[in-house]
Amino acid sequence: MSIRHLDRLLEPRVKQLITHRFKLADILQAYDTFGRAAETKGLKVIIEA
Numbered sequence: 001m002s003i004r005h006l007d008r009l010l011e012p013r014v015k016q017l018i019t020h021r022f023k024l025a026d027i028l029q030a031y032d033t034f035g036r037a038a039e040t041k042g043l044k045v046i047i048e049a
Contacts, residue, residue: 003046003048003049017043017044018043018044018045018046019041019042019043019044019045020033020034020040020042020044020045020046021045021046021047021048022045022046022047022048023047023048024047024048024049027047030045030047033045
């Protein structure tokens with residue numbers, strides 16, 4: 001399932017929770033962003049393949 005297909009399936013209210021998107025190659029940055037959520041305001045981090 002592609003991220004675009006997933007986006008279409010998500011309710012608009014749920015989509016608003018996604019605060020950051022990262023490519024799979026940037027997974028360490030994504031992990032760091034979520035790990036410092038209070039500082040980065042990373043409520044929901046999505047990793048795209």
